[in-house]
Amino acid sequence: MPNTFGATPQIDKFLDWRYGLFVHWNPSSVIGHEISWSRENDKPEQPHKPRAHTVSPRTCIPAELYDSLYRYFDASHWDARDFVAKAKAWGFRYIYLTTKHHDGFCNFDTDLTDYKVTSSSCPAGRDLTREYVDACRELDMGLGIYYSQPDWHHPDYRTENHDRYIQYLHAQIEELCTRYGKIDVWWFDGLTANEKGDNHVTGLATPAAYHEEPNPGLWDAEALLKKMRAWQPDMVINDRCVLQADFYTPEQRVGGFDPENPWESSMTIGGQWAYSFDEVVKSSDEMIGHVVDAACGGGNFVLNVGPDRHGLIPPEQERVLNQIAAWMDAYGHTIYGTRGGPYPRWRWGGATHDGNTIYVHVRRWPELQDRLTLPLGGARPQSVTLLTGEGLTYEVEGDLIHLDLGLQNDNALDNIVEMKLDKLPVLQ
Template identity: 40%
Template sequence: EWIDIAQQAGMKYIVFTTKHHDGFCMFDSQLTDYDITQSPFQRDIVAEIAEACHKARFGLGFYYSLPDWRHPDYKTDHHEGYVEYLRGQVRELCENYGPVDILWFDGKRQGTPETWDSDNLIRMIRKLQPKVLINDRFWGETDFHTPEQVIGRFEPDRPWESCITIGHQWSWKPNEQLKSWQECARLLALVVGGGGNLLFNVGPMPSGAIQPRQVECLERIGEWLDRYGESIYSTSAGPLEPSYWGASTHRDNSLYLHILKGWETDLELPPIERHILSYQNLTGGTAEVVQSSEVLRIKASPVDPEKPLTLLKLTLDGPASDIPYKGSNVGIPAGARAQGSNIRRGEEHYAPTKAVDDDPLSRWATDDGVTEAWLEIEL
């Protein structure tokens, strides 16, 4: 059922939590009794997920936490005993569940390369699963970057994946405020327009079922992708970098502009070095595109409130991939002077200047419990 829901949402792979920081294993491990098969559930849910993925030809990924708060040797003088345990469990995941597409580690900051014997572990993984992709929350030769709860920076030549939740926390929570399906679709467009994948987190309820309102959100995203997926799947990011107005993607001679609400009626973008043969407002309504050597001017019908954004398709006289990457020509200048009423723990990492440093992975933040704050930017 989980895989069916994911496919209906337009997803192409799953990353399932096989063990989190608490050490409880969601698979049948021969190295501990602290696993799901020793619980009243008794079944190996990882085996069932793997079988469903292989049957549906759906990508299979395993999340595995490096830290383990329960293991007696973890972060002690006998830590090498825990590393041997960790290596054994990763071997089980690589050997017992058929082809694995992704290994998604977490907790890298809790140690060093030597802490986890990372070189030997990666060599073992590559030998057992030669085609697997390993995320960057580990040391050594990994395959992709993983910004968390933020959209990654524009890096079309560096593989990355933003992991972002459907609500405001990891795991399921009763009565949690969820993102609207429109917000989720916009999020997807901005991630893909930056060169990344979106790992969209949905947590099942204690019963194992996905909450109906989460399913409804996923189904609406899937319906949107059924109609507009040509601008998402098998596209490349750019050439216009994501910014205040939205994002762009391209494939062959087609350039797609995902324009956010409020900017569609009068938008000026950097010029492109390809002649526009035709254009179409895929989301309905009118559109006017005027091209010159100095600017690309867009005027389109206002966004329907029920739709996430305006999507324009420009057909060019040659491959869009030949157009150099271009930043936006307006916006808050990076490096502008900024000050705020509060800084989280007084740390520079959360300073007000982080709100205008042109880095989507940094942020201004306040202390926990602060309900009112101000940010002043000198323009």
């Protein structure tokens, strides 16, 4: 990916991880409404989008009430080491923690504001980011930091004094980059379009509500990214600081087939990013399908959870995570450490590969004669095995391989065929 700032070689390690965990957690969990977006205020990023269209009127919280929620945010049951250990058992290879979301509350011990978790007014009273990074390092978990450039709480943000806000922004990022040791991945969330004019949520042209032209000057992005490269030379950085960096980030959808450019999709396990009292979670089958589709497309997949104000993951979310973990225990080797392709993702599914071994993920087995035909691209099969059951037969015909599986043997979630070849196919 074109990059003025020198893409870190650690991008390969990042892509090997394939499956990550997002943790959206801050005082919004006290009332169970969406993080930041439920704060009723004029949002500069959406000047033509009425507040009632931003979130449901039922969930709009007056700003003065929202900004007082940190006084009830206790994190009393949060044990970072136990949480990270669970994340490893669930199959995640890296984690992001929200150190600051758009509402401006800081989950770390910043010197620059008292609107933070270590404030004497916040019952949590301790540096949750410090506990998190220490646990990740102890348990060899990939360590990601989420930090929002927008700050609807800061008095200078997007005002005539925005230059003062830029100083605040850069100083906070310096605190995180220089006080918390080595960071593996940094996740910006600037809300505006990137320099190509893409909107991250849809991956399409930016809608009217986000009407602003890409503006790196809004964050003094060029200077900021150069400083971050100096502070953390091995840190992978996403593209949400307007300028392209190491990877791009489709949100609430799985990206397309793009094995040449690093990308990562993120998605909520339920209906919102933060904790909800009445969350309806998505099924484990749906989430496993997204993990597979992302890997086949050449990208990572990050699943988001929202702890409650005490730091506990809701049991309905844990249930889904445990079910996904069981599948990853059995078939994670077809996801971790692989790359997308060589077969493009198609209606039937897609493929990952590790060296000369291809894992064909047939999500929807073709109904025509129960046969899937693939080009070999000059390669010859050494072995062909169905990992998810029995009943597979195959036939090589010239430069084609025909995979046959009777309907009675079809695994409705994912039929995984392991093909060991003498070389990787070269496809036209």
